[in-house]
Amino acid sequence: xxxxxxxxxxxxxxxxxxxxxxxxxxxxxxxxxxxxxxxxxxxxxxxxxxxxxxxxxxxxxxxxxxxxxxxxxxxxxxxxxxxxxxxxxxxxxxxxxxxxxxxxxxxxxxxxxxxxxxxxxxxxxxxxxxxxxxxxxxxxxxxxxxxxxxxxxxxxxxxxxxxxxxxxxxxxxxxxxxxxxxxxxxxxxxxx
Amino acid sequence: xxxxxxxxxxxxxxxxxxxxxxxxxxxxxxxxxxxxxxxxxxxxxxxxxxxxxxxxxxxxxxxxxxxxxxxxxxxxxxxxxxxxxxxxxxxxxxxxxxxxxxxxxxxxxxxxxxxxxxxxxxxxxxxxxxxxxxxxxxxxxxxxxxxxxxxxxxxxxxxxxxxxxxxxxxxxxxxxxxxxxxxxxxxxxxxxxxxxxxxxxxxxxxxxxxxxxxxxxxxxxxxxxxxxxxxxxxxxxxxxxxxxxxxxxxxxxxxxxxxxxxxxxxxxxxxxxxxxxxxxxxxxxxxxxxxxxxxxxxxxxxxxxxxxxxxxxxxxxxxxxxxxxxxxxxxxxxxxxxxxxxxxxxxxxxxxxxxxxxxxxxxxxxxxxxxxxxxxxxxxxxxxxxxxxxxxxxxxxxxxxxxxxxxxxxxxxxxxxxxxxxx
Numbered sequence: 001x002x003x004x005x006x007x008x009x010x011x012x013x014x015x016x017x018x019x020x021x022x023x024x025x026x027x028x029x030x031x032x033x034x035x036x037x038x039x040x041x042x043x044x045x046x047x048x049x050x051x052x053x054x055x056x057x058x059x060x061x062x063x064x065x066x067x068x069x070x071x072x073x074x075x076x077x078x079x080x081x082x083x084x085x086x087x088x089x090x091x092x093x094x095x096x097x098x099x100x101x102x103x104x105x106x107x108x109x110x111x112x113x114x115x116x117x118x119x120x121x122x123x124x125x126x127x128x129x130x131x132x133x134x135x136x137x138x139x140x141x142x143x144x145x146x147x148x149x150x151x152x153x154x155x156x157x158x159x160x161x162x163x164x165x166x167x168x169x170x171x172x173x174x175x176x177x178x179x180x181x182x183x184x185x186x187x188x189x190x191x192x
Numbered sequence: 193x194x195x196x197x198x199x200x201x202x203x204x205x206x207x208x209x210x211x212x213x214x215x216x217x218x219x220x221x222x223x224x225x226x227x228x229x230x231x232x233x234x235x236x237x238x239x240x241x242x243x244x245x246x247x248x249x250x251x252x253x254x255x256x257x258x259x260x261x262x263x264x265x266x267x268x269x270x271x272x273x274x275x276x277x278x279x280x281x282x283x284x285x286x287x288x289x290x291x292x293x294x295x296x297x298x299x300x301x302x303x304x305x306x307x308x309x310x311x312x313x314x315x316x317x318x319x320x321x322x323x324x325x326x327x328x329x330x331x332x333x334x335x336x337x338x339x340x341x342x343x344x345x346x347x348x349x350x351x352x353x354x355x356x357x358x359x360x361x362x363x364x365x366x367x368x369x370x371x372x373x374x375x376x377x378x379x380x381x382x383x384x385x386x387x388x389x390x391x392x393x394x395x396x397x398x399x400x401x402x403x404x405x406x407x408x409x410x411x412x413x414x415x416x417x418x419x420x421x422x423x424x425x426x427x428x429x430x431x432x433x434x435x436x437x438x439x440x441x442x443x444x445x446x447x448x449x450x451x452x453x454x455x456x457x458x459x460x461x462x463x464x465x466x467x468x469x470x471x472x473x474x475x476x477x478x479x480x481x482x483x484x485x486x487x488x489x490x491x492x493x494x495x496x497x498x499x500x501x502x503x504x505x506x507x508x509x510x511x512x513x514x515x516x517x518x519x520x521x522x523x524x525x526x527x528x529x530x531x532x533x534x535x536x537x538x539x540x541x542x543x544x545x546x547x548x549x550x551x552x553x554x555x556x557x558x559x560x561x562x563x564x565x566x567x568x569x570x571x572x573x574x575x576x577x578x579x580x581x582x583x584x585x586x587x588x589x590x591x592x593x594x595x596x597x598x599x600x601x602x603x604x605x606x607x608x609x610x611x612x613x614x615x
Contacts, residue, residue: 106432
């Protein structure tokens with residue numbers, strides 16, 4: 001079954017919840033309208049459509065837009081080699097969606113990483129702790145409003161962070177803006 | 193002459209359930225043991241909190257992140273080309289393979305992967321396979337040393353040294369190669385490189401056989417690795433294992449064959465798979481993969497367009513001034529080339545809005561890049577799907593029921609690298 005046939009079956013089962021498939025560079029993406037149904041959709045994709053392998057789960061911070069978060073699931077069928085990407089949006093006020101750990105156990109660490117980096121919670125996850133940062137770290141560093149240089153933190157006896165000096169670093173010039181500092185994303189601190 | 197003896201294989205599934213039964217009878221006081229993050233058998237900075245009942249592990253809780261550098265955040269703040277040196281530091285045992293994986297991902301986003309010149313594709317395949325040999329050799333050496341066979345470690349490091357020499361003459365660096373560019377490679381093969389490579393392959397085949405005789409039918413090695421760390425086919429898929437760990441469990445899936453890229457479709461090689469799924473099988477799969485890499489390298493050296501010295505001046509870069517830097521003499525003499533050079537250096541290449549995922553068969557497994565572009569020279573979001581991170585998530589399910597001394601065997605056979613796991 002190709003990815004396009006699978007999306008047709010997904011649409012037949014879930015109707016308007018699943019968007020029309022979009023194609024870019026040969027990859028098929030569908031948008032799921034309601035993040036609360038993600039477990040159901042994933043388990044259908046695994047059991048009925050043969051997507052037995054969860055390649056990756058990643059997250060996007062659409063800073064300044066609503067809804068703010070997008071969760072991206074990459075599915076693969078080891079038998080046919082078909083790949084499908086399912087995306088679903090979550091609002092900032094909610095910042096929560098159900099876990100898919102019951103469908104693929106590899107989702108465990110992927111979801112923990114998203115929680116750690118973006119601060120999106122997965123309801124029903126058995127062990128939702130920070131994974132790359134340490135327990136007690138107060139920020140979510142992959143959010144777009146977290147500065148590249150970092151923020152100072154201190155947990156006595158555990159760990160501390162300081163802001164990194166970025167002056168004179170490698171320069172990226174974004175078009176527009178007034179002077180070099182304005183154009184240089186590495187010194188931009190969106191929150192300031 | 194000693195005769196070859198058959199080794200008795202017990203059913204690994206029965207062994208695990210047997211251990212659990214045994215455990216039920218003699219439940220005593222539990223002890224919590226902290227292993228790592230600074231422990232020679234954790235190959236880096238992995239920490240595992242083990243709960244022990246006597247010598248049997250009842251619970252294992254891996255703790256990663258000690259080497260977290262925020263590569264994904266860094267990637268969002270620089271051009272695609274500037275990120276290439278960071279990819280060296282993902283799986284630092286196979287930097288060349290990471291370079292190729294990253295370049296291919298960005299090229300997919302640009303839509304130029306079909307336009308790559310054939311010579312460039314062959315050079316990249318050779319890089320990948322050399323990196324695979326180098327990474328598997330270190331994995332094997334460290335694995336064997338943890339189990340007590342120190343000799344193997346010395347043998348494989350002699351061979352790795354030769355690969356480093358090849359890297360040095362090819363890229364100018366032994367370790368942090370940063371060899372690929374988006375749309376090509378930084379330079380062509382240096383004179384005499386193919387001969388050096390052939391010489392290496394000749395010597396390496398001998399050493400690999402010697403390592404094989406040291407380990408494959410070695411009674412101690414077999415006793416320590418057989419039936420230990422058994423991963424069933426279903427479990428391997430469920431936990432998203434990739435690379436030799438997935439194939440060790442008998443799943444025939446290799447991105448080089450199943451989702452071919454570069455010139456792999458033109459090359460002949462086999463995908464070894466394990467029959468049981470224990471540590472011994474994962475070891476055998478890696479050994480055979482190295483032999484297959486040698487086979488691929490020989491074919492590449494024979495078939496590379498332009499030959500050893502590139503007499504016919506085959507290009508190694510995509511002919512597109514908006515992606516690949518023009519040569520210096522053209523920058524200094526041509527107006528258009530000067531503009532291209534300026535734009536590329538200051539703004540980077542323009543990647544059209546969209547999102548792609550590219551998975552590359554790295555030595556440790558599937559190294560994937562998810563690039564979300566909103567146009568311009570920097571990615572809006574770049575997620576690195578690192579094989580070691582996903583492979584390690586199986587530990588808490590795999591370890592319980594094993595003896596304490598089996599931890600080093602399991603860790604060695606999973607062959608992970610923390611630079612990539614923690615990113």
